[in-house]
Amino acid sequence: MKKILLLSTGGTIAAVHGADGLVPALQAEELIALVPELTDVCEVECRSILNLDSTNMHPEDWKFIATSIMDELDAYDGIVVSHGTDTMAFTSSMLSFMLAHVDKSVVLTGSQVPLVEPGSDGRRNILDAFSVAASGRPGVFVVFNGKIIKGCRAVKVHSARLDAFSSVNQSEAGRVEGSKVVFRLHEEPVSVRRRLDIRMDERVFLLKLVPGIDASIIDFLREKGYKGLVIEGFGAGGVPNARLDLLDAIRRAVDAGVSVCITTQCLYDGCDIGIYDVGIAAGKAGAVSTFDMTPEAVVTKLMWVLGHTHDPAEVQRMMLENYCGEIDPG
Structure with a gap:
C-alpha cells in the first residue's frame, strides 16, 4: 500500500466557527480522523505546517511549503497539501515552478464547506486527492470536485459553488470517478533529477x-x-x-x-x-x-x-x- 503524507496549511477545510466568522483551527490529525475511509486508499501520515486562511498566504509561505514538500518527498510515494481555496491557484502555480522536475504526485485540495460541517465537500476532496497522490503520476495538481487540474492551469471560478476550480486554456489532466483515477493528458516523462528552486523576487x-x-x-x-x-x-x-x-x-x-x-x-x-x-x-x-x-x-x-x-x-x-x-x- 502506498504511503502518502498530508501537509495541512489551514483554509476552509480546517475551519470552525469563531467569534468573528470561520477561522482555520483543525490540525492535520483532526482532518484525517474525519475521513476514516482513507485507510482503504493508502497508508497515511500527516503534519500541520501552517494554519492560515489562504487570504493571508504570503510569497514567503510558498517557499516554506515547497521546502517542506521537498524535505519529505523521499520518504513518501506522494504528498497532499490541504489549502484554502482563495489563493490555492497562486500556491499551486508557484509550486509548479519551485518543485522542478518533481517525479511524484504533489496534490493540493481543500473545500468550500468546512470538513466539520454536515455535507462538506471536504471528505470527497480529501479522498480524491489521496487517490491521485497514490497514483504515482508525477507533477503538481489541484484536485477538487472530481477534477484533476495541473497546478499551473487551475483557476478558482466560483466563490461558493462546490465546483470551484476550472482548468483554464488546457484540458483537465483527468478525473476521479468513484474510486478510480482516470488521467486524460499524456504523462510527461521526468528524465531530470528533481530539485528545489525557491529563488524569487516578490516585487x-x-x-x-x-x-x-x-x-x-x-x-x-x-x-x-x-x-x-x-x-x-x-x-x-x-x-x-x-x-x-x-x-x-x-x-x-x-x-x-x-x-x-x-x-x-x-x-x-x-x-x-x-x-x-x-x-x-x-x-x-x-x-x-x-x-x-x-x-x-x-x-x-x-x-x-x-x-x-x-x-x-x-x-x-x-x-x-x-x-x-x-x-x-x-
Whole structure:
C-alpha cells in the first residue's frame, strides 16, 4: 500500500466557527480522523505546517511549503497539501515552478464547506486527492470536485459553488470517478533529477486596467520599487495608446528595469498582443505577451523568473519558455 503524507496549511477545510466568522483551527490529525475511509486508499501520515486562511498566504509561505514538500518527498510515494481555496491557484502555480522536475504526485485540495460541517465537500476532496497522490503520476495538481487540474492551469471560478476550480486554456489532466483515477493528458516523462528552486523576487504587481486609468499609477509602482508589472489588458491584451495613453509610462518602467508583461482580463483563450495596434504598440514599448497563461501563473512565474535574473532579454526568454505546461505560445 502506498504511503502518502498530508501537509495541512489551514483554509476552509480546517475551519470552525469563531467569534468573528470561520477561522482555520483543525490540525492535520483532526482532518484525517474525519475521513476514516482513507485507510482503504493508502497508508497515511500527516503534519500541520501552517494554519492560515489562504487570504493571508504570503510569497514567503510558498517557499516554506515547497521546502517542506521537498524535505519529505523521499520518504513518501506522494504528498497532499490541504489549502484554502482563495489563493490555492497562486500556491499551486508557484509550486509548479519551485518543485522542478518533481517525479511524484504533489496534490493540493481543500473545500468550500468546512470538513466539520454536515455535507462538506471536504471528505470527497480529501479522498480524491489521496487517490491521485497514490497514483504515482508525477507533477503538481489541484484536485477538487472530481477534477484533476495541473497546478499551473487551475483557476478558482466560483466563490461558493462546490465546483470551484476550472482548468483554464488546457484540458483537465483527468478525473476521479468513484474510486478510480482516470488521467486524460499524456504523462510527461521526468528524465531530470528533481530539485528545489525557491529563488524569487516578490516585487511584482498585478494591475487590472479600467477605462480611463491614469498612467501615473505605473509611474507610482516603478517609484515604489516594483521589479515586475503584470497588466491585465482588455480583450486580446489591449493597452490604451490614445487619449489616456499608457505607453510612455510603460517605456519609463521598462527603461528603469521593470519587466512588464501583458495578460488578459478574459478567463479563456489567452492574450496575443500581435493582433491589434493597441497590443502591438504595447509590445513595441517593451511589454511581453503571456499568451495562454493564467494570471496566477503569470504573476508567480514572473516572481520566480525575477529571482533568477533581472536582465530584460533573459526575463522575456524565460517567461516564454514552457517549464511545467503553463504556456503554449502556439
